[in-house]
Amino acid sequence: MIHNLPPGLIMILGALLLPLLGQRLSAWGALVLSSLSLFAFWTTPDFHTVTLNLFGQDLSIVRIDRWSWIFGLVFHLAAITASIYALHVKDTKQHVAGMIYAGSAIAACCAGDLITLFVCWELTAVSSVFLIWANGTETAYRSGMRYLIIQVTSGVLLLSGAIIHFQQTGSLVFENFLGLEPGQRGAISDLGFGPLLILIAFGIKGAFPLLHNWLQDSYPNGTATGTVFLSAFTTKLAIYSLARGFAGLEELIWIGCAMTLFPIVFAVIENDLRRVLAYSLNNQLGFMVVGIGIGTELALNGTAAHAFCHIIYKSLLFMSMGAVLVRVGTTKATELGGLHKSMPFTTVFCMIGGGAIAGFPLLSGFVSKSMIISAAGHEQMFAVWIVLLIASAGVMEHSGIKIPFFAFFAHDSGKRVKEAPWNMLTAMAIASFCCIAIGVYYQPLYDMLPFETHYEPYTAAHVIMQLQLLLFAALAFVFLMKANLYPAEIRSTNLDTDWVYRRLLPRLFAYIGKLVRLVDSLFRVACLAMIKRFLNWLSKSCSAQGWLGSTWSTSSMAFWAAVLLGVFLILYYL
Template sequence: MNLFADFPPFLILFIGALFVPLFRGHWRSAWVILLPCLAFLNICLLPTPAEGQATLSWSVKFFPWLNDSLSLLRVDRLAKAFGFIFTLNAVAAFVFAFYVKKSTQHIAALVYIGSALGAVFAGDLLSLYVFWEIMAVSSTFVILARKTEKAKGAAFRYVMIHLFGGLFFLAGLVLTIHQTGSIAFNGFDFSTQQNLGTWLLLIGILVNAGAPPLSAWLSDAYPEASVTGGVILSAYTTKTAVYVLLRGFDGWDPLIWIGCLMSIYGIVYALLENDMRRILAYSIINQVGFMVAAAGIGGPIAISGATAHAFCHIIYKSLLWMSAGAVLYRVGRSKCTELGGLYKTMPWTLIFGTIGALAISAVPLTSGFTSKTIILHAAELGAEHRSWLFWPWLILEAASAGVFLHAGIKFPYFVFFNVDRGLRPKEAPKSMLAAMGFLAFLCLFLGIYPAPLYAILPYHVDYTAWTVSHVVTQMQLLMLSALVFFLFLPLLKRTSTISLDTDWFYRKGGKLFYDLMDRSLNGINAVVGRVVNGCAVPAIVRFFAHGPSYLATTAMMPVWKMQGHDADEIARRKAVVYTRCEQGAFPIGITACLAVLLLALLFVVSYLSHTDHVHGNR
C-alpha cells in the first residue's frame, strides 16, 4: 500500500498493456478491467494536498542546463479529480468492451488512457508534452482498430491534425522555456504572460479541445472508431485539453468567447447530422465549450465548476456513446434515417441512453444539473467585475436549451422512436448493459446527491443547485425547448446527407492541391517526355546513324558533277558511297587517306589554337 501512495497511475496501465497478449478470452477482458480498477485505487491512495498545494515526486534532473527537474507525478486536487474520472470511466468502458476479443484495440486503449493519466499527473511542461504526443499516436490506433477503409482515412486525417497541433504545442513550449528558463507548468497569467510562446501553447491545446476551426477531426474520426473505441475516445483527448486549460489558462478572457462559439457550433452541427454517433461527437464539442468558457471566466468557482462538469460529462457522454454503440452493435447501422422504433426490443438500452440524454441536458435529478449550473453561477458571480459576462452567460444558457434539442431529445427520438423500420434486434449484451447501468446510476446519484463530487473539486464550492427557483427556471428552459423540438419536427426531418465542416478545407483542399500538382508537374513531365522521347531522341539517333553517310554523299556530289557524270551514274555512285558509309566498308586506302587527312587537320587546328592561346595570353 505504501508503494501505491507514491506511484504514478499511468505506469499501471502502461505495464499492464504489455501483458494483455498473454491472456486469452474472458481472462483478457477481466485483466483489462482490473488495470483501471488498480489505477483508481492507486489514485485514491495518493495523498490529497490542501487547496492550492501540490506534492511532486518521481522527479529526475534530466537536463543539466535546466533548473527544474522532470516530474512524472504531481498530485494536487485538480489532477486527482481528473484521475478519478479517467480511471472510473475506463473501468466502465472496459466492462462495456467485455466481448471484444482482439488484443490490439485493448493495448491501444490502455496506452491511450494511461497517457491521458500521465498528462494529468505530469508535473512539468516537457513531461506533459511527451504524454500529449503518446496520446495522439495511441488514439490513432484505437480508431484504426475498426479496420474499415473509412476508419483508415479518418485516422490518417486525425493523426495529421494532432501532429499539427502538437507542433504548435512544441513551438510554444520551446519559446516559453526560452523566455522563462523553466519548464514548470503552473498557471500562465493573462495580464503578464501573454506572448507568442503562451499563445502557441494555447493554440496547440485548443486543437485537442476541439475548438473551431480545428475541430473537425473529432466529428470526422470518433464516429469511424469501433463500437467500443468510440466510447473510449469520447472521454480523454478533449478532457485532457480541458484539464490543461484549467491549470494553465485560468482566466484567459478569449477562452470565454471560444467556449461560447464551441457550444453553439456543436448544437447547430448536431442538428444537421444524420449519423447518431456523429451527433454525439458534435455534442462533445458543445459540452467542452462550457468547460473552455469556464476556464476563461477563471477563479476558484469556475475552475471547480468546469472540473465537476468534466467529471459528469465524461460519465453521461460515455453512457450516450455506449447506448449508441449497443445499437450499432446489434443493428449494424448508425444513421437516423435507417433507425427507429428500437424501444420495442432494446428497452434497457433506451432507458440507460435516455438517462444519459437527460443528464447532458441538465434536467434536475441528473448530474448535468448539479455540475453545469456551477459554471453558469460562476459567470453570474464574475459579472460583478466584468459586466460584459452577461453575454457569454446568455449564450451558454441558450446553449443549455439547445443541448436538450440535439442530444436530449433528438438522439433518443430518432434512434428509439420516430418510425418503426421493422428492426427487431436483440437487447444489448449483458456486459454492455452492466456498464451502462453503472454509469446511469452515477448520473442519477450525482444529480441527487452531489456532495461526494463537490468534495473532490479543486476548490471548495459553496453552491446548491437545488433551489426552488432554480428548478423552476431550468424546467421552463427545457420544457419550452422540448416544445420547440416537436413544433419544428418537420424542419428536423433527417436526410441521408453529410454536413460540410472545416475538414472540407483539407479534404477537398488536399485533393485540389494533389490534383493541381498532379496536373502541373505531371503535365510538364508528359510534355517533356513527348518532346524528348518522341522527337529529340529519334532525331539524334537518325542524325548519328545516317548523318555521316549524307554528309559523305553530299560532299562527293560536286566532285562527281565536275567529273561530268550523268544523273544515272551519280545516283549509282551515291548509292554505293551511302551503303559503304552505313556499313563502314570503305577500301583500306580511302580509310587510311581519310585518317591521315583528319590527323593533319587536327594538327593544324591544335597548332592554331595553341598559338592563339599564347598570343592571347600576351
C-alpha cells in the same frame, strides 16, 4: 513505492502483459488493471509530488493536487466503466490500446512539467488511434490516419512551445502561463511565443472552432467500444491542460461561446447518431472553455465539475449508441427507430444520459453546467450568459431529444434485435447511477472541486427556470414535428472543415500539379520548336540554295573585299 510512479503507469505497463492472457481473458485483465490503478490512485497521499532528475533537468513526473485529483479520479472511473463495457470484445489489441490510452491520459493530468506532459500527450495519441483502426474498414483506416497526423501535430506544437518557453524563462513547470490567480484575467497578447504554441496544441486537442473536425471525423469511425474510450480522455485532457495553463485568458470565453454554438446547428442535420454525439461533445467542451476563460473560482469549479459529469454522461450516451451499433450494425438515424421495443434497458439508459447532458434537475448536468452559467451571470457577462442559454436549448435538441428519439422511437424501422449484452448493460447501469447520484447528492463532487464552494444549485428559481427552458424546448420539438417543419433525416454527408483537407487541398494540389505540368509541357514544346526552327534555318542556310552555301557573284565578292580593306585601313590609322 507505488505512489512514486506516475499514476496510470500500472495500466500502461500492465497493458503490455495483456496479450499473454489470451483473447478471452484479456478483457478481464484490462478491468483488473484499471481497478488496481484506481486503488493505487485512491491511496496516494494528497499533494503528492515526485521529482526526477533527468539530463540535469528536474522533472516532476507526479504532481497530485486538487486539479489532478478530480481529473485522475474521473479518468479512472471512465476506464473502469469502459472496460466493463468492452468485456465481450475478443480483440486483445483493443484492450491493450484502451489501457495504454487511459493510463497515459491519467499520467498526463498528474504531470507537473511540460516534458512529462508532452510524453503522455503523444502516448495518448499513438495508442488511441488503434481504437479507430480496430474497426478494420478502409474508411476507419483513413480517418485514423488523419486523426493521428492531427494529434501528433498537436504534440509537436506542445514540445516546440515547451522548448521556447524554457529558453525564455528557464522553467519547465506546468502552471498558469500568464501567472494569473483565480479571478484575474489576461489577454492573448500577454502570452509569449512559446505559450502561444502550447495554447494552439491544447486548442487542437480541445477541438477549438476550425481545429475541431478531427473529432467528428474520427470518433464515429471507432469501434463500438473504442469510441467510449475515445470520448472520455483526449478532449478532457485538453480541458484540464487549458484550465491549468490558461485559466483567465479572456479570449477563451469567446472561443468557448463559438464552440457551444456552431456544433448544435451541425448536430440538427447529421444523420449518423455517433457523429451527432461528437458534435454534442464539442458543444459541451465549449461550456468548459468558457468557464476557463472566465477564470473565477466559481467558473473554474464549474469547469472541473462539468468535465467530471460530462465524462460520465457522454460515455453513457456513446455506450448506448455503441450497443445499437453492435445489435443493429449502424447508428444512422435513417436506419433506426422503434428500438425501444427490443432494447428497453438501453433506451432508458440513453434517456438518462440525454437528460443528464440537457441538464434536467436531479441529473448530473444540472449541478455542473449551472455553475458555469452562474459564473457568467456573476461577472455580469450578459452576452455570454445568453449564448450559454441558447447552447443549453441546443443541447436539449441534439442530445436530449434527437439521439433517443430517432434511435429508439420515431417511425418504427421494423428492426427487432436482441437487447445489449449483459456487460454493456452493466456498464450503462453504472454510468446511469452515477448521473443520478451526482444530480441528487452533489456534495461529494463539490467537495472534490479545485476551490472550496458553497454553491447551491437547487434554488426554487433556478430549478423552475431550467425546467421552463427544457420543457418549452421539448414543446418546440413537438410543435415542429407536428407542423412537419423538423428536417427529415437524410442519408448524406455534411461538409465541415475536414472538407478543406479532404477535398479542397487535394483538389488544389491536383490543380496546381496540372498547372505546373501544363506550363512545363508548353515550355518544352516552345523550346523544342525554337531549336527545331534554328536547325531548320541553319540547314537551309548551309544548303546548296542557302545564302551561306550558294555561289556568290564575283562583284559582290570584290565589293566586300574592298569594304574589308577599307576597314583595315581606318583601324590602322586610329
